[in-house]
Amino acid sequence: MADHIINGKELVSDVRGRLKEEVERLAAEGLQPGLAVILVGEDPASAVYVRNKAKACEQVGIYSEVHRLPAETTQTELLELVHKLNAAANIHGILVQLPLPKHISEDAVIDAIAVEKDVDGFHPINVGNLSIGKPSLLPCTPAGIIEIIKRTGTSISGKRAVVIGRSNIVGKPVAMLLLRESATVTICHSRTENMKELCREADILVVAIGKPKFVTKEFVKPGAIVIDVGINRLEDGKLAGDVDFDDVVGISGPITPVPGVVGPMTITMLLQNTVQAAKALRS
Numbered sequence: 037m038a039d040h041i042i043n044g045k046e047l048v049s050d051v052r053g054r055l056k057e058e059v060e061r062l063a064a065e066g067l068q069p070g071l072a073v074i075l076v077g078e079d080p081a082s083a084v085y086v087r088n089k090a091k092a093c094e095q096v097g098i099y100s101e102v103h104r105l106p107a108e109t110t111q112t113e114l115l116e117l118v119h120k121l122n123a124a125a126n127i128h129g130i131l132v133q134l135p136l137p138k139h140i141s142e143d144a145v146i147d148a149i150a151v152e153k154d155v156d157g158f159h160p161i162n163v164g165n166l167s168i169g170k171p172s173l174l175p176c177t178p179a180g181i182i183e184i185i186k187r188t189g190t191s192i193s194g195k196r197a198v199v200i201g202r203s204n205i206v207g208k209p210v211a212m213l214l215l216r217e218s219a220t221v222t223i224c225h226s227r228t229e230n231m232k233e234l235c236r237e238a239d240i241l242v243v244a245i246g247k248p249k250f251v252t253k254e255f256v257k258p259g260a261i262v263i264d265v266g267i268n269r270l271e272d273g274k275l276a277g278d279v280d281f282d283d284v285v286g287i288s289g290p291i292t293p294v295p296g297v298v299g300p301m302t303i304t305m306l307l308q309n310t311v312q313a314a315k316a317l318r319s
């Protein structure tokens with residue numbers, strides 16, 4: 037493999053190794069971080085992610101429990117479980133897998149999670165703290181993206197960063213984090229004019245638009261770092277990112293393949309947030 041293809045295995049095992057050591061130190065002090073994951077309904081992709089999260093917890097020594105609830109669960113029942121977990125002393129992180137069934141308000145559920153246990157970083161208080169530069173739990177995918185960029189040795193300060201996508205879970209928060217790292221940040225979306233030209237200015241290009249192989253080499257400045265957040269299942273069953281990897285890899289700088297980097301790093305940041313939450317709740 038060309039050396040500018042970012043090696044997810046190496047990155048992830050590095051960060052998880054460091055977390056494992058920290059969890060061992062905490063165990064010696066009588067603290068085991070604990071994560072509760074709630075899965076409502078039977079979405080097969082969600083089931084895979086939830087299984088991966090539980091496996092990752094085990095790998096680093098974090099206690100985890102998965103609450104699998106039927107699709108007919110009422111909002112009241114789900115909120116009752118969240119309240120119970122908010123009060124549980126052995127649980128430091130709570131993650132409600134999204135999307136939720138239509139009859140449940142995601143906002144109401146996120147608002148109910150204790151801010152200190154919101155390891156997704158989706159609670160409005162955590163979102164607000166991020167935007168005003170106060171300490172908070174950071175959303176996992178954006179935090180992972182910053183970690184990936186830094187670990188390639190790419191400096192962010194003063195660079196031009198373009199984010200394609202403006203979702204609350206990736207586009208907006210990753211733009212805030214890049215800004216906090218002193219990049220000059222542009223957010224592109226479905227209404228953006230001259231998107232290719234804007235993207236070609238980017239030293240750092242983050243793509244989270246949810247369209248398979250959307251970004252071709254015409255979007256990429258030679259040598260730019262390209263982070264692909266997309267996970268699209270194609271008709272042939274294969275996974276494709278939002279970046280046309282084969283087209284872009286010849287011109288870009290460091291680039292993330294899909295699968296293998298952003299997904300596993302997202303889960304790694306969830307582990308890191310759970311450890312951070314456990315330490316904060318203790319003190």
Ligand SMILES: Nc1nc(=O)c2c([nH]1)NC[C@@H]1CN(c3ccc(C(=O)N[C@@H](CCC(=O)O)C(=O)O)cc3)C=[N+]21
Binds near residue numbers: 131132134135156303
């Ligand atoms: N409350 C909540 N928090 C989330 O963080 C959350 C969520 N809901 N809902 C769904 C999305 C999606 N997500 C992924 C995490 C890891 C991989 C991952 O590890 N992907 C592997 C491939 C897995 C596969 O083969 O499908 C990879 O990219 O290498 C993917 C997707 C977390 N999400």
